[in-house]
Amino acid sequence: xxxxxxxxxxxxxxxxxxxxxxxxxxxxxxxxxxxxxxxxxxxxxxxxxxxxxxxxxxxxxxxxxxxxxxxxxxxxxxxxxxxxxxxxxxxxxxxxxxxxxxxxxxxxxxxxxxxxxxxxxxxxxxxxxxxxxxxxxxxxxxxxxxxxxxxxxxxxxxxxxxxxxxxxxxxxxxxxxxxxxxxxxxxxxxxxxxxxxxxxxxxxxxxxxxxxxxxxxxxxxxxxxxxxxxxxxxxxxxxxxxxxxxxxxxxxxxxxxxxxxxxxxxxxxxxxxxxxxxxxxxxxxxxxxxxxxxxxxxxxxxxxxxxxxxxxxxxxxxxxxxxxxxxxxxxxxxxxxxxxxxxxxxxxxxxxxxxxxxxxxxxxxxxxxxxxxxxxxxxxxxxxxxxxxxxxxxxxxxxxxxxxxxxxxxxxxxxxxxxxxxxxxxxxxxxxxxxxxxxxxxxxxxxxxxxxxxxxxxxxxxxxxxxxxxxxxxxxxxxxxxxxxxxxxxxxxxxxxxxxxxxxxxxxxxxxxxxxxxxxxxxxxxxxxxxxxxxxxxxxxxxxxxxxxxxxxxxxxxxxxxxxxxxxxxxxxxxxxxxxxxxxxxxxxxxxxxxxxxxxxxxxxxxxxxxxxxxxxxxxxxxxxxxxxxxxxxxxxxxxxxxxxxxxxxxxxxxxxxxxxxxxxxxxxxxxxxxxxxxxxxxxxxxxxxxxxxxxxxxxxxxxxxxxxxxxxxxxxxxxxxxxxxxxxxxxxxxxxxxxxxxxxxxxxxxxxxxxxxxxxxxxxxxxxxxxxxxxxxxxxxxxxxxxxxxxxxxxxxxxxxxxxxxxxxxxxxxxxxxxxxxxxxxxxxxxxxxxxxxxxxxxxxxxxxxxxxxxxxxxxxxxxxxxxxxxxx
Numbered sequence: 112x113x114x115x116x117x118x119x120x121x122x123x124x125x126x127x128x129x130x131x132x133x134x135x136x137x138x139x140x141x142x143x144x145x146x147x148x149x150x151x152x153x154x155x156x157x158x159x160x161x162x163x164x165x166x167x168x169x170x171x172x173x174x175x176x177x178x179x180x181x182x183x184x185x186x187x188x189x190x191x192x193x194x195x196x197x198x199x200x201x202x203x204x205x206x207x208x209x210x211x212x213x214x215x216x217x218x219x220x221x222x223x224x225x226x227x228x229x230x231x232x233x234x235x236x237x238x239x240x241x242x243x244x245x246x247x248x249x250x251x252x253x254x255x256x257x258x259x260x261x262x263x264x265x266x267x268x269x270x271x272x273x274x275x276x277x278x279x280x281x282x283x284x285x286x287x288x289x290x291x292x293x294x295x296x297x298x299x300x301x302x303x304x305x306x307x308x309x310x311x312x313x314x315x316x317x318x319x320x321x322x323x324x325x326x327x328x329x330x331x332x333x334x335x336x337x338x339x340x341x342x343x344x345x346x347x348x349x350x351x352x353x354x355x356x357x358x359x360x361x362x363x364x365x366x367x368x369x370x371x372x373x374x375x376x377x378x379x380x381x382x383x384x385x386x387x388x389x390x391x392x393x394x395x396x397x398x399x400x401x402x403x404x405x406x407x408x409x410x411x412x413x414x415x416x417x418x419x420x421x422x423x424x425x426x427x428x429x430x431x432x433x434x435x436x437x438x439x440x441x442x443x444x445x446x447x448x449x450x451x452x453x454x455x456x457x458x459x460x461x462x463x464x465x466x467x468x469x470x471x472x473x474x475x476x477x478x479x480x481x482x483x484x485x486x487x488x489x490x491x492x493x494x495x496x497x498x499x500x501x502x503x504x505x506x507x508x509x510x511x512x513x514x515x516x517x518x519x520x521x522x523x524x525x526x527x528x529x530x531x532x533x534x535x536x537x538x539x540x541x542x543x544x545x546x547x548x549x550x551x552x553x554x555x556x557x558x559x560x561x562x563x564x565x566x567x568x569x570x571x572x573x574x575x576x577x578x579x580x581x582x583x584x585x586x587x588x589x590x591x592x593x594x595x596x597x598x599x600x601x602x603x604x605x606x607x608x609x610x611x612x613x614x615x616x617x618x619x620x621x622x623x624x625x626x627x628x629x630x631x632x633x634x635x636x637x638x639x640x641x642x643x644x645x646x647x648x649x650x651x652x653x654x655x656x657x658x659x660x661x662x663x664x665x666x667x668x669x670x671x672x673x674x675x676x677x678x679x680x681x682x683x684x685x686x687x688x689x690x691x692x693x694x695x696x697x698x699x700x701x702x703x704x705x706x707x708x709x710x711x712x713x714x715x716x717x718x719x720x721x722x723x724x725x726x727x728x729x730x731x732x733x734x735x736x737x738x739x740x741x742x743x744x745x746x747x748x749x750x751x752x753x754x755x756x757x758x759x760x761x762x763x764x765x766x767x768x769x770x771x772x773x774x775x776x777x778x779x780x781x782x783x784x785x786x787x788x789x790x791x792x793x794x795x796x797x798x799x800x801x802x803x804x805x806x807x808x809x810x811x812x813x814x815x816x817x818x819x820x821x822x823x824x825x826x827x828x829x830x831x832x833x834x835x836x837x838x839x840x841x842x843x844x845x846x847x848x849x850x851x852x853x854x855x856x857x858x859x860x861x862x863x864x865x866x867x868x869x870x871x872x873x874x875x876x877x878x879x880x881x882x883x884x885x886x887x888x889x890x891x892x893x894x895x896x897x898x899x900x901x902x903x904x905x906x907x908x909x910x911x912x913x914x915x916x917x918x919x920x921x922x923x924x925x926x927x928x929x930x931x932x933x934x935x936x937x938x939x940x941x942x943x944x945x946x947x948x949x950x951x952x953x954x955x956x957x958x959x960x961x962x963x964x965x966x967x968x969x970x971x972x973x974x975x976x977x978x979x980x981x982x983x984x985x
Contacts, residue, residue: 117307118158123190125151150176152331161305165322173331174311196275210254225272243267276307315343344556354381369396370404402431414487470755471504472721491522505719510537527558546573567594575649582609651686682713690714698738723756743774759794779809790821795833798822806846834861835869851882870897871905887917906930910954942969
């Protein structure tokens with residue numbers, strides 16, 4: 112025996128001889144024949160010192176018999192067991208206890224069996240009783256103890272044994288939660304002290320957490336020995352997917368397995384579909400109180416459509432609904448109100464009318480609606496079709512839902528490979544829950560081979576998307592060198608991010624406040640500091656904000672590469688503004704082609720997940736050839752996504768494309784349709800376009816009347832642009848018969864809402880007596896009001912009225928001073944006008960130098976007229 116081994120088992124076997132039961136084929140002529148069963152068959156294994164070694168397997172597989180032989184309670188028929196150290200064990204509850212003696216008396220008996228002297232027992236008995244939490248029961252007979260009390264007493268005695276090897280058979284799963292935690296902590300401490308521990312348990316979480324290695328025993332033989340995640344994963348997969356195993360467990364009375372077997376017969380999974388067998392097994396599991404089986408059975412009864420079964424289904428749903436099951440509550444409420452209304456069905460009928468729009472988001476919502484109203488898997492299969500359509504357009508939530516449906520067999524047949532395929536698709540496209548789920552699956556070997564490096568890959572992806580659980584997993588895997596090379600520095604960094612996570616919201620408030628003076632204090636350095644903290648947590652908006660601050664700084668050229676890196680990183684996380692910025696930088700020649708590709712990919716993912724603004728931006732990029740090649744098909748595809756979310760601009764653009772034949776085949780009917788949708792969304796521009804089409808003879812009178820009426824309706828809703836548009840139409844006789852009075856009405860209405868162009872128009876109509884009585888005082892009043900709002904035309908009108916003797920000096924001085932103010936602010940028309948006024952001596956004294964000063968200002972702004980004037984003055 113090697114010194115590092117605590118236990119070495121060599122080729123041991125054990126058989127039991129029993130009498131045949133009444134149904135056995137060996138019961139002949141009323142007499143029982145003897146039957147020999149191989150309980151353990153040629154098992155060999157080595158358990159190292161200081162190791163926590165787990166043993167798993169189904170009931171009757173030989174686990175307890177193996178422990179009894181290692182504990183020397185039972186001898187093998189053949190083979191050898193070598194033990195290096197003192198053994199203490201808790202196998203069957205109550206073993207070694209006398210039922211008629213008190214707990215105190217049994218402590219003395221059991222303690223003496225472990226080799227304690229009477230004095231040693233007396234010294235420790237109070238601690239044992241306290242640890243077992245049996246102070247009030249210790250002097251009662253063992254026979255009145257519950258199984259948990261008996262287990263706690265045995266455990267309390269055993270932990271006081273100075274043993275090298277501890278053997279436990281399902282002990283940690285007995286007792287209440289607090290005692291389980293206490294006993295688990297005790298064994299963790301024993302492990303740290305180098306004790307060897309052997310555990311048998313059906314709790315896979317316990318085995319994964321506590322064990323260094325696990326052995327899987329099946330039919331008295333070792334199936335597999337290895338890492339807990341790997342072996343437990345294989346064992347769980349077989350229990351979950353093997354028809355033979357599930358049937359065996361179902362026949363032995365396990366309700367969960369009975370329900371699983373019912374699902375297999377119902378859906379034809381690994382067995383021919385058999386409705387009656389499915390109902391039989393659902394009945395058995397429901398009889399044991401299994402909630403899923405009750406719902407499955409009720410679903411089948413409802414699906415059969417038999418009136419006499421309806422009440423039974425109601426009772427089944429009711430019993431599960433009382434325990435808070437939402438699915439049962441939903442189905443129960445629908446059944447009870449079905450005769451009066453089934454709102455889900457009504458919603459579904461009208462929802463279908465929206466689907467031709469082709470929106471991935473609508474496809475997803477329709478599939479979700481079907482799932483909420485479905486009674487059986489045939490109906491749920493229809494939901495799968497629409498989830499598939501949404502997923503094909505890039506909707507990651509649809510991808511995840513498809514994965515779940517294949518995992519649970521909820522609609523399609525249960526399919527582990529398709530579950531994994533769709534889960535990976537969702538994860539690779541940025542679905543954080545899918546990334547975390549894959550990390551857990553590969554870590555624990557659930558439905559996949561355990562692979563720590565693959566687990567780390569998915570955890571890291573989720574962690575970079577700011578998932579708190581994933582951040583912690585990445586930190587611990589770096590620390591322990593699991594799935595990645597050990598790196599304490601990286602581990603500490605991720606742990607710090609984990610600890611800071613709870614204050615991220617407050618950090619973001621600080622960053623926004625100082626960087627943008629949101630709460631009265633402006634300090635960009637402090638803002639940058641806190642944005643940087645959030646950026647370390649992979650907060651996309653913080654990366655974008657830092658990038659913008661660097662790009663707008665005095666050393667913008669020097670900081671450009673870092674800003675570009677931050678925009679790239681934020682775009683990877685689906686940040687729309689960063690993607691827009693990247694495309695803009697590419698257009699300016701400040702970024703390479705990969706930056707544009709990243710931007711397009713990000714906006715495409717957002718658009719196909721239902722982000723209307725991303726879709727609208729992409730649609731216009733392809734329609735206008737903005738930094739990408741113009742592409743009518745792509746433009747229409749994205750603009751339709753945006754239009755399905757009622758973005759009027761997208762509808763307007765689609766209408767214009769079909770009207771003008773821009774990148775698409777000209778289609779006036781389709782153009783009118785999109786303009787009409789824009790009108791419904793309250794877009795005055797679409798109404799104007801439709802009116803123009805009527806004027807061009809490409810839209811009928813009915814469409815014109817509808818557009819004109821819609822403009823009036825928009826006016827009544829307070830749309831100032833619509834008011835001014837109607838004023839212009841009636842004033843100039845555009846598409847409608849000229850009517851100065853109507854024009855005046857709409858201009859005056861818009862003026863009341865503060866629209867300065869309309870105020871100016873009203874001033875002109877008062878001045879000229881058009882549509883109303885001539886009234887120069889009212890005209891001046893309107894021009895003054897518009898001038899105060901910065902309307903240059905009104906300022907010039909006041910100056911002209913003064914020159915004609917119709918405005919006083921005070922009004923003139925105000926208009927001239929206001930004109931100079933807006934000119935100094937960069938208004939090109941005002942600048943050029945002042946240059947001409949001083950050059951020609953109109954309204955102001957002639958002053959060539961002053962004229963030059965103004966022309967120089969406008970020339971710097973690119974005004975060719977001013978440049979020519981300056982040349983002529985040289």
